[in-house]
Amino acid sequence: MTELTSFTIAQARDRLLRKEFSALELTEAHLASMERNKDFNAFITTTPELARERAKASDERIAAGKAGALEGIPLGIKDLFCTEGVMTTAASHILDAFTPRYESTVSQKLRDAGSVMLGKMNLDEFAMGSSNITSYYGPVKNPWKAKGGSNADLVPGGSSGGSSAAVSGHLVMGATGTDTGGSIRQPAAFTGIVGVKPTYGRCSRWGVVAFASSLDQAGPMTRTVRDAAIMLKVMCGHDAKDSTSSQMAVPDFEAVLGQGVKGLRIGIPKEYRPDGLNAEVDALWNKGIGWLQDAGATIVDISLPHTKYALPTYYIVAPAEASSNLARYDGVRFGLRQDGKSLDDMYAKTRAAGFGAEVKRRILIGTYVLSAGYYDAYYLKAQKVRALIAKDFTDAFKKCDAILTPTAPTAAFAIGEKMDDPVAMYLNDVFTVPASLAGIPGASVPAGLTAEGLPLGLQVLTKSWDEETMFRVCQTLEESAQFPTLGAL
C-alpha cells in the first residue's frame, strides 16, 4: 500500500475516478504512513475514524458519479483552522480542549470538494514563529536530514511546520497553511515542497484563528505546482462572512499550467541580494534566472527601495494586531482558566500559564506600539511605510510581470539553533514579509539542494489577483529544477 502515498493529488484524483484504488485504500495508506512517521510530530490531533468515514463517503460519491474536485484526497488541516467537532488548538495551551461548533470556510470548502481530513497539523503557537519550535505540542521534525556530519533533527520551517513536514514526508497529499509573513512559503522551502500564499482576500479568514488580520492568508502546501493550483481553486472565493474577502472571480489556476513563460518579463530586485547573502542561495537564484531566460522570459532588473524597512514594519504591524486579536483568550468562555483571587488575577494567571514565551513577547511588543504616546512613532509610521512597500511593488509591476527571489536566506537549520535570539529567527522572513505587507501573491517552489543536500526554494511574486502568472512561472521553475522530491517514507 505504501506506493499509494507516492502519488501527487492530480495523479490520485485521476486514478480514483478510474477506480484503480478506492478513497478508503488511499486514506488507509496515509494513516499507515502517519503511524510510521509519528516521530515527526506533524499532527496535534489525528482523526483516523473521521477520515475513514469520509473516505467511504467519497467512494460512494465516486461510484455515483458525483465526485468533487478533491474527492477522496487525504489532506492535513493546519490546527489554526477551526474544525467542527474536532479540537482546535492553534498549538497553544490556552486553547486547551477547545472544540469548535463551526467549520472554517476554507476547511468547509475542502470538505465540500470531497477531500478527507486526516488530522490537525502542528504549527508555531498562534502561527508565531519560523521553525515550529514554539508549539505547546512540541517541535516538528523536518523529514530531510543533512548529508554527512551530524544526524541532527532539522526544523521544518514555520509556522506551518506540521503541514510542510507531513506533505514532504508523504503523510498527507496536501495540507492547508496560513501565511502572515512567510508561514507557508518558508516552511515549503525548508522541506522541498510547493507553498502558495494567494492575494490577500482570496481565501476567507472566517474560522481561522487570527494572528494578524491584515496579513493572514490561507493557502495550499503540496508536492507539485499543479497540486497547489488544484487545491487553491477549491480553497478560495468570496465569503460574505469575511469583510476583507474579495469579490474577484476565481480563475481555473490549473488551466494556465503548460503555458510557459515565453514573453513574460521577470523582475530581479537588487535589494534582495544584500552583502553576505548565502552563496548557495545566491547561486540557486542565478540558476533560476537562467531557467526562466532559457524558457523565453525576459529578465529585468528592478528596485524595491523600501525592502529594508519591511521586517521592522512587519514586527510592528503584526504584533499590534496580534495583541488585540489574542485578547479574547482570557479564560472566561473557553479554553484554559487558572482561577484567581479577582477577575484581573484570573486573567493574569490564565494568560501567564496559557501563552508561550514568543506569544507573550509579541503581545508585549504589540501592546507597546499601540500605547498612548507611542502609537504615532510606531504603528502609524509602520502603516505609512507599509503603503510605501506596496507602492514599490506597484511601480515594479509596471516593468515586469513577475518577480523572482530566494524564499529564505538559508536552508533548514537544526532544532535548537537560533532559539535564544528572536531577531535572528525573525530574519528568516526577510524575503517573504514584503509581499505579505503588500498583500500580493507569492509562492515558493523547491529549486535545488545545498551542498549538504537540504532543499532551497525560489519565491515567485506577482501583482494582486494574478496568481495565474505566478503558477506559470512556478511550473517552469519546477520543470527546470527537476527537484529530487522525497520518496514515500
Add this chain to the structure above:
Amino acid sequence: MSYILKGETGDWEVVIGLEVHAQVISKAKLFSGASADFGAGPNEHVSFIDAGMPGMLPVINERCVEQAVRTGLGLKAQINKRSVFARKNYFYADLPQGYQISQYDQPIVGEGTLVLDLADGSTRAIGIERLHLEQDAGKSIHDMHGTKSFIDLNRAGVALMEIVSKPDLRSPEEVGAYLKKMRSILRYLGTCDGNMEEGSMRCDANVSVRPVGATELRTRCEIKNVNSVRFVMQAVEYEARRHVDVYESGGKIDQETRLYDSNKGETRTMRSKEMAHDYRYFPDPDLQPLEFDDAFVESIRKTLPELPDDKKARFISAYGLSAYDADVLVSERENGEFFEVVAKGRDAKQAANWVNTNLFAVLNKKGLSIAESPVSAANLGRLLDLIADNTISGRQAKELFEAMVETGKDADVLVSELGLKQMTDTSAIEAAVDQVLAANTEKVEQFRAGKEQVLGWFVGQVMKATQGKANPATCSDLLRKKLAS
C-alpha cells in the same frame, strides 16, 4: 435665566457636555445576525461572533448604518461618506473580544446642532460634536453567587450610537431639556426608542465649573451611566457644587470618572486618572472603511419625517399656537399627528387647548399613551364641531367629553343618549328669561340703574333654569332686549 452658583469668592458657572448612548433600533446586532431584541432569557441572543469565539469575524449590518445616517440628518449634522471602525481595547468579563468595535478619529457623523426648548419659551442651539457607531458590551451580574459573577451576552454586540455634545450646556435645566429633545428627535426618526429606564438610552455627563466671565475650561469629571433625565440633572447639580466647594477651599479637581448614587444624591470616584484605561485604539483590520455615496444619503433624507423644530415652527405660524402649546404638541410625533387631525378645518387654538389640557389630563391620570386614547382624534374633532355649531354649550362639551372618555362612544351618539342638545327654540328660552326676570325684580332694578354686571348673573340663572341647554349668547341677547324694554 442663567444658572449661577454662588460662592464665597464669587459667582461660578457650570460647563456641561453630554455623551448619549442610544441603542439603534434594528433587528440584528451591529456586526452579527443575532437578534437585538430586549427581554430574552440570558445568553439566548448570542452568536459565535458576539461570544468572541476564535476565528469569528464581524460583518457590518447595513441597517445600523442607515439608522446612524438618519440620526445624523435629524441632527442637521455633517455625514461622513467615509468612516473607519476602530478597536477600543480593554479587558472585562462581559467584553468577549477583549475590545469594543467603535469609531475613533473618523466617525460616521460630524458636527450638528440640537435646539433646546426652555421652560420660559426661549430656545438655544447646542452643538453636536459627533455621532459614532459602536458595539454594546454584555452584562455582568455580581449578586447571584457568593464568589462568582454571571455574564449575559444578549446585549454584547448590539448597535449603539454615541452622540457627543459640545460643552455648550450651562445648567441642569438645559441638561434636562437636551435629553428630552434628543429623545424626541430619536423617536421621531425611529432610530432609538429613547427608553432610559430599560437602558436603551444612557448618558454620561462631563462637568466642570469656572468663574463667571472666564473663558478657559477647567478640569472636568465624567459621571458615567446615569439612567434617568432627573438623575442626570441631579448629578450635574451635585457635581457642579462639589467643584465650586473644592476650588473655594483651595483644593483642585482631579480628572476622573465618577458614579452617581441616586439614593444618596451624590457622586463618587469610580476610576481615577491614574487608573484610566489606555484603550490603544487602532483601525479594525477585520473591517474595511465604511463608505457610501451621496445617493445613499439622499435616499435616507427623502424618508425623514418632519422633525420637532420644523413642526413647532409650523404649528406656531400655521395655527397661531403659543410656543408652549407647540412644544407640548411636538414632543412626541403622535401628539402632533393627533392634534392635526383634531385641528383640521377647525379652530386650531381651541383644538390645541382641548388636546393639551383636557385630553392629556385624562391620559396622564389613566397612564395611557396617545395611541391608547379612549377618545379618537376624529371624535374629539366632532365634539369641537358640536360646540362650533351651537349644538352644545361649553359646559355640555365638558360633560360630553367625560362621557366619551368613559364609554369610548362617538360624540354624536352620546349627545342624543344624554339629551345634551342645546336649546335652539327661542320661545322656550324666552319663557325661562321671563321667569327669571319676574322672580328677581330687585336685580332688574339694579341693572336698569346702571349695574351692567348683573347681566352675567341673569345669564347664569337662565342657564340653570334650562339645565345648561340654553345657548349663553342667545340668553344674553334676550335678556338685554327684555331689560331694555
